């Protein structure tokens with residue numbers, strides 16, 4: 001299992017994560033949100049079996065607000 005985390009307030013809405021990993025990310029207004037994730041105190045997080053393209057999204061995020069814990 002791995003965990004995908006997004007520090008939501010830091011997102012600048014560039015759209016890189018939604019382009020690279022649309023299974024996990026979608027735009028909502030001017031920020032991206034992590035699909036099917038829990039939002040707690042400004043942090044989205046969810047556990048996934050397979051990180052798939054999440055690592056690409058983490059690497060591409062210009063403000064490094066995506067964190068993958070493996």
Ligand code: SF4
Nearest residue numbers: 011012014015017061
């Ligand atoms: S790549 Fe980072 S800054 Fe860009 S939309 Fe996704 S979470 Fe936001």
